Amino acid sequence: MQNTPNHDWTPLHAHLHRTLKERRLLERSQQVLVAVSGGQDSLCLVKLLLDLQPKWGWQLAIAHCNHRWRADADANAEHVQQLAQGWQLPYYQQTAEAVTTSEAAARQWRYKSLTTIAQQYRYTCIVTGHTASDRAETLLYNLMRGSGADGLQALVWERPLTLDIKLVRPLLDVTRAETRQFCQTAQLQIWDDTTNHDLTYARNRIRQELLPYLQTHFNPQAENALSQTAALLQADVEYLEAQAAALLEQAQHADRPGLNRTILQQSALALQRRIMRQFLQQALPCAPNFGHIEKLVSLITAPNRSQTDPFPGGTIAYVEDNWIWLKPASGDDRTN
Numbered sequence: 001m002q003n004t005p006n007h008d009w010t011p012l013h014a015h016l017h018r019t020l021k022e023r024r025l026l027e028r029s030q031q032v033l034v035a036v037s038g039g040q041d042s043l044c045l046v047k048l049l050l051d052l053q054p055k056w057g058w059q060l061a062i063a064h065c066n067h068r069w070r071a072d073a074d075a076n077a078e079h080v081q082q083l084a085q086g087w088q089l090p091y092y093q094q095t096a097e098a099v100t101t102s103e104a105a106a107r108q109w110r111y112k113s114l115t116t117i118a119q120q121y122r123y124t125c126i127v128t129g130h131t132a133s134d135r136a137e138t139l140l141y142n143l144m145r146g147s148g149a150d151g152l153q154a155l156v157w158e159r160p161l162t163l164d165i166k167l168v169r170p171l172l173d174v175t176r177a178e179t180r181q182f183c184q185t186a187q188l189q190i191w192d193d194t195t196n197h198d199l200t201y202a203r204n205r206i207r208q209e210l211l212p213y214l215q216t217h218f219n220p221q222a223e224n225a226l227s228q229t230a231a232l233l234q235a236d237v238e239y240l241e242a243q244a245a246a247l248l249e250q251a252q253h254a255d256r257p258g259l260n261r262t263i264l265q266q267s268a269l270a271l272q273r274r275i276m277r278q279f280l281q282q283a284l285p286c287a288p289n290f291g292h293i294e295k296l297v298s299l300i301t302a303p304n305r306s307q308t309d310p311f312p313g314g315t316i317a318y319v320e321d322n323w324i325w326l327k328p329a330s331g332d333d334r335t336n
């Protein structure tokens, strides 16, 4: 086995070990599936986990998704497979039947494929190599698209993919510069994804032009600062969502889709918006947008008998004394 002996223990090993323990991201002896693209971040991740494995007793395996996007996609997959063999790790691969057209579609297919592999071979955790640099880029990208705090906190340390499988991102406070350095020192052969150089992708332009510009002219630590901002926002969002959920429960009518205006009037606008979003998420066939939420918020203080235009699906909201009621498109809500 080509496992690194103890004298190659680096500060990054210690950092990851501490992060996993403090954040309770992985359990001892867990079945862990590492998503490896062959790029520097996921190679760094798998090597670190391999080195930590004797301390934790995990069952590790590598999964690679072949998007068939690039001419070298098969060679890329083979490279990852060979690394897995060298480390004596089980290797699983999914190959796309059709070549995906957009980044979003590719990502969706990738998560679905990784989940399928995990389900089939009973892995309870999928880990990816997302870094603080990805977090900073996501924040900038979403900021420019007009996202609220929820979009800006975007990349989180962990989230459930199914009831039994969770997604974990253990490198979320490690920068890309650190993973690159680690790969160089450990002499890991990185597969260069040529699409990373293509500046028609907004993400690549942020990575290669915008962030370096911000670092040169505004703050050399811009990447870390942005990533920390995302982390702060994440804690804020979690807190506000929990408060809103508790208030929604108090304000909601027991039998009908309705909200008590007196309870809502005592809440801050930030919570009112979140309560309305959660309320509409239950009621509408699609995710509510900013306009839908604002319309409903305006009913909290609107005169009696005020009502909104129809939401998607035809539902409207109207005021009746102390209550905001939803009326579905077909028929009278009072009979529901």
Ligand SMILES: Nc1ncnc2c1ncn2[C@@H]1O[C@H](COP(=O)(O)OP(=O)(O)OP(=O)(O)O)[C@@H](O)[C@H]1O
Pocket: 034, 035, 036, 037, 038, 039, 040, 041, 042, 043, 063, 064, 065, 066, 067, 110, 127, 128, 129, 130, 134, 193
């Ligand atoms: N084709 C793939 N197969 C398996 N896992 C993948 C693949 N592409 C991405 N991932 C996982 O998702 C993480 C983040 O994806 P992203 O698109 O930012 O990665 P990348 O730039 O393609 O590769 P890397 O982050 O490894 O340099 C990767 O670190 C890796 O864990």
